[in-house]
Structures are given as structure tokens and as C-alpha cells.
Amino acid sequence: MAAVSAVWQRHSRGQKLARTVLWLLVAAAVAASLKGIDVIWEFLWDAPEQVADMAWRMWPPDLAYYPQEVHKALMETFHIATVGTIFSMLFALPLAILAAHNLTPNKALNLFAKTCLVASRSVNSLVWALLFVAVFGPGPMAGTVAIAFRSIGFVGKLLGEALEEVHFGAIEALKAAGATQTSQILYGYWPAVKPAFWSIMLLRWDINIRESSVLGLVGAGGLGMIMNAAIDTFQWERVATILLTIFAVVVVVEIVVTFFRRRLI
């Protein structure tokens, strides 16, 4: 009888080695970062005092400011996020189709679409806003286009992956019946990815509402713009009102999204 190893081990030696190396790498990265980052410790120690001071200045929130300017800015933020999401949908659909290798059996086109999607995702919406403020001038238009550009990568990536996971049977049946590429997309792929598509759009809309509330910091309209003005003039009671508004909007949007998602799935 062959000798059997007495001790059971979960991982092979190679796996163990890979894991150990990985843990060491993590430890080294954290240690190097701790050493490399310059922290002014005096500033950290008086942080509680500073926060208390800020809270003191913020209290009580200047609620009378809401009807004056905050409401208008809030509606602007809402429009930026929603229109940006609708725009991103229009551009993300063709890119997702190009990126899915089962729909577009062309390596070069796949790579091109994927590069576009990665570029769109890697650049932050605030950076996109900075670029578009330089192009269109300050205002909500720059914000809307920035939101759309940032969302294309997100929606396109997730939608492309959903398209790649579509079951081949239905498509083959359509092909056998002589369906054109357009009919295959409309009657084979679309019904299969429809729930995923709407849930991706809802998720992105939720994120966009949050993101468009800060785009104004670089001049792209919405709540961020009046917040920047209030911070620059040290009107912390107004900042508190704006922060409360953002918090309320985030909560409401979360409830709305949860409601629609439940109806979708």
C-alpha cells in the first residue's frame, strides 16, 4: 500500500507560497505608504477641536436659505444627473454591443470598444467636469456632459458583460429562422438583458445623483456651486443646509431605487 500523507492540507505548496508572497506584498505596501506619506501630526491632534469648531459654526443650519437658492440648485443637480444618465444610455448601448465578443466577433472592434469604456471609467466625473468646463464654459451643460461621459464606461462595461452571458440557444434559433443581426438583437438579446439593463441604469442614476451634487465645485452647476460659494465665504450655516439637503436627497433616491428594483426583479 502506498503511504498516504497523514496530515490533510487545504492548499498545495505553490498556493501557500503565492498567498504568503501576497500577504508580504500587502504588508510591504502598507508599511511603505505609512512611511512615505507626510502627515503633520500637530494638525491631526487638534482635529477634534477643529471639528467641534466647525460644528459650532454650522449650528443652527440656515434653513431660510433653502427656498432662496438651494431648491433651484437641487433641481439643477437632479436634471444634470437624469439627463446625463439618459445620454450615457444612448452612447453606452452601441459600445456595449461592440464590446461583447459574441455579438461582434471582431477582436479589433472589441478592443477598441473596451478601451473607450476603460478610458471613460478611469477618469473621474470631477475630472471630466473640469475638462468640459474648459470646453463648454461653466454651467450645468458641462456637468451633464461630464456625467454622461463618466457613466458610459460603467453602463457599457456591465451591459457588455450581460450581453456576453446571454444564452446561445435563443440566438441560434433566431439565426436558424434567418433573422437579421438587428432582429437578433431586438428579439434575442434585448429581452434577455432587459432586467439587467434597467437595474444597471437605476444603479447609475443613483450614483449620478450623488456625483452631480459635487460637480459644482469645479463650476459645472448644481448644488456644488452654491456649496463652494458658501465655503469660500465661510457661511457654514448655509453649508449645513446644503449638506442636509444632499443627505435627504440621497435617502429619497435610495428609497425610490429600492422600490423600482423590487418591481423590476
Next chain:
Amino acid sequence: MSMVAAKSPPSGGDPPFHSSWQARIIALLVLVYAVYALGQLDFSFDRFVKGLDSGAHFLARMFPPSYKNWDQLLTGFIESMEIAVLATFFGVLISLPIAVLGARNLMPGWATWPARLIVTLCRAFNPVITAIIFIKAVGFGALAGVLALIVASIGFVGKLFMEAIEEISMKQIEAVRATGAPFMSVVIYSVLPQVMGRLVGFCSYQLDSNLRNSTMVGIVGAGGIGGVLFAAFQRFEYDFVLAILITIIAVVLAGELASNHVKRIFRV
């Protein structure tokens, strides 16, 4: 016989795959809203065309990307990496106990709701807003960025990790509990092994997202490559801006490839 006849569609009725009247109404409403909102955002066609014109101008000034200030780019990037690594490490470290406390299948109600409240609060504000508040608290620089991204990481990893724990199989927990193991042993031997793979996935995603967000918090003065980018923007050095953007995209791509390898190591 009559049953079968009733089931077959009437001739001349709705074609297959027709859109329902609800779908049509919603599509119409969205269209009407889009037109209204575009008016509110003063989106006009000639403004768009004018913008395209200045956009072409802008693009022309961006090319070719200039790497002549590569030393600024490098220091900014190293700082961004440090911010991302520290924020991910401490964010995950803090969100682990919060997630265990917030999981409804492990903890009673009095423990779950405060943990859930913390996670919701951390998720509510964009990292930029948190960064502004931390800049006020600890001054300009990388520390404010690290703190802001730690908050964001707790919000994200904490929520997903909590949900992952809630989805685990209770059988293994019961088995470990039946041996008389204390709570910590239950967590270490029956909860963690079930969620470890997903946790590694969340962490690598969070590292990636923190690296991307560290470009954003830099714009408001919280250190990293974002500060360099914003300074270049204000000096109208658009060719350097493009160089920074290209580098960010390249690093994010490299990070995505690396995280795939890490996930493979831990999934076995």
C-alpha cells in the same frame, strides 16, 4: 378542443413582441422630461456647436501629451498610491467588525442597527464632500484624502461585506457552535472561510476605486495626483493634463489586470 382554440392568438391581433401601452407611456414621459430638462439646463444646439468648436481647440492644445514635468507626475502618483493603499487597508480593517456586527443572521437587533447606520452615513456623502470636511479638520494634504477615502471604503466594503455574510450557509455556523466554540471562533472558522473569496474581490475593487477617487479628492486639496492635475489645469498646461490622464488610465488598467491575478490566487 375549445381550450386550445382559445389559447392561439386571434388573427389580426397584436404582433409578437409588441410594446405594452405602459412602456409607450413611460417612453413618452421620459422624452417629454428630457426636452423640458434640456431647456432648464440651457442646452441649446448652437451652444453645443460652439462648445465643439472650442473643444477642438482644446484638444489641439492637448496634443502631443507632454511628459517634461515627469518628476511632478511621479511624486503625485506615488502620493496617490499611498493614499489609496492606506485608505483601503484601514477602511477594510474597520469595516470588518462593523460588517460582522451588522449582519442580521449573526447579531441581535440592538447590534445591527447602529452598524447599519454607520455604513449608511459613510455612504451618504461623496468622498469630495468628506474630503472638504476633513481638510477643515486636519488641514490640506494627503491625510485629509486618506481619511475621506477611509470613510468611503467603510461605506462600500462594509455594505457589500455585510450582505455577503448574510448570504452564507448557516449549517457550518451551527456545526462550529455545536462544538461549544466561542463567538470569535465561530467567526474565524465558519464565517470567514465562506466569505474570504468575495472579500478579496471587494478589497481589490476598492483599491482600484480608491486610486481613481484619489485623483478626485486631490482637486479640492487633499493631496495626490489630483492636486497636480488641477494645478496643471489652472496653468493651462493642457498637454501635461493629457499626460496625467493617460497615466491614470494606464495605471487603472494595470491595476485591473493585477487584481484578476490576486483573485485567482485566493479563489483556489
